[in-house]
Amino acid sequence: MSLVCNIEDQKGFVKQKAEALSLNIQQLKPMIKFLIMQGVDLPKLLEGTGIEQHHLIHRDISIDAFQHQRLLLNAIKHAPDMSFGAQLGVQDFINNDSLLASRVMSCDTAGEAMHLLSDYYKLWTNQFSLNFEANERWGEFSITPHIDFGATLPFYIEYLYAILYSFGCYCLGEKSVPLIFEFSYPEPSKSAYYGKYFSETVRFNQEKNRVLLPKPLLERKLVFSNPILAEENDKTVKTQMEHIAPSDTVSRTRALIQKNALSMVSLEHISAQLCMSSRSLRRHLQAQGFSFQTIVDQERHDIAKKLLSSNKQTIQEIAILLGYNDASSFSRAFKRWESASPKEYQLQQHQKS
Incomplete structure (x- = not known):
């Protein structure tokens, strides 16, 4: 999966911008495979996307932003389990690694890692802004969409939250971490899965999508902390960031x-x-x-x-x-x-x- 295409909402659909980035079909295959394994009918999943079944055996086909969004809308409509966004986020964490992930893992503390991620998030996604601020009680990590995603917003937020939570538990060497997850949208009819993929405390209909981290947690040392590797990776990360922001x-x-x-x-x-x-x-x-x-x-x-x-x-x-x-x-x-x-x-x- 990837969250790096630029899209804009128009009359309930998403219209591709002239300068939109395309996705390789390889980036969409994990979601398609996952939903088929859950019993979703492939023709229904691909309906109206312009993606043909035979395209799935290729590795070099580009998918534009409209096709991507249409696919997500179909997935939301037909998925038997609405936790598929969170499940894909966990899978993405397990199956993928990156320079940014390595750099964040090598931070000294959880707080430093959150600040670094908010500095370099554009290496990960250009559809959202990630921001981290801390006060005397909490660290607040907020996720702000650049556009109106409409009905697909829960998928994106839960996908991102699942990656962040899994990554955080991994870096702290813990099975679970006592965080508070806030969602800007209403609580879905089936929400039992939230406790499985996130922490036990979740809040809906909030002002923004954010994760609250207790202050003592921010001071926890990461199990992979490595100042030497951090300094080495910094050079490469900053070089990549120079081409973005x-x-x-x-x-x-x-x-x-x-x-x-x-x-x-x-x-x-x-x-x-x-x-x-x-x-x-x-x-x-x-x-x-x-x-x-x-x-x-x-x-x-x-x-x-x-x-x-x-x-x-x-x-x-x-x-x-x-x-x-x-x-x-x-x-x-x-x-x-x-x-x-x-x-x-x-x-x-x-x-x-």
């Missing part, structure tokens, strides 16, 4: 710096909020051409200009707010940024106004 570790680091008082900001403090080690955060930032101190200085620079322009606080007060020990240290830094002292900058802004 840059990592957003920099933006998340910047956002956390903005949320915290600059006088209290440190590499250790921010990396803890990102559920990774200081060394890992430093390595991620360096890979994007940044250092932690560079980002902190950029934020100090921007805030300093705003505060000096407002002329509501003394230079000493601004220095303390920005985390400097004294006004002299702040003045030296500001002169390096603007080639002018804080007082000179204030005067220039006053003259402009």
Whole structure:
């Protein structure tokens, strides 16, 4: 299976975009085989898809987004067991491996692994955004579709959830993990299988599709943790990501710096909020051409200009707010940024106004 085709919903059907990616028929065969083994009639499964039975003996036929979506709608209509999305997710986890999976497995902790997956998810799917944030109680891993999938959304969400849950249990060396799974859609008439493929706590009709991870779990060390392999795989993963999109570790680091008082900001403090080690955060930032101190200085620079322009606080007060020990240290830094002292900058802004 694969979740890498671009599709858009239109009047209940999905219309292929001009730039849509095609799938090789090999990627759909696991689902077709699985449903036939469950007793689904093959002609009914292929009805209206433009896929012929004889196509299934070939290995090099391309299937467009419309055909893929039509196949899913037929599968939902005729499948005797609606857990087929979750079952295929578990099978996908068992039968497939990837560079991204290897890189995530080699993380130090579960929290670091979740952040890494949200950074590099575009190597896995371009139909959804995966995002991870942590607070004092929970880690929240959310899955946001880029388009309206209509009746096929449960399949995709349960497929993704099953892969993530199976992968998580594997990396922690556990048969089950106490997570909370939330679904944006109503509870199906037959929902007993959710406890089998996910944890016992599932919630329907929620605002978004997300998984909640208890804070202690985020600090658990992964059984496959391997800093050396992680560093080696990072290079290849980042090279692949350069062809898709840059990592957003920099933006998340910047956002956390903005949320915290600059006088209290440190590499250790921010990396803890990102559920990774200081060394890992430093390595991620360096890979994007940044250092932690560079980002902190950029934020100090921007805030300093705003505060000096407002002329509501003394230079000493601004220095303390920005985390400097004294006004002299702040003045030296500001002169390096603007080639002018804080007082000179204030005067220039006053003259402009």
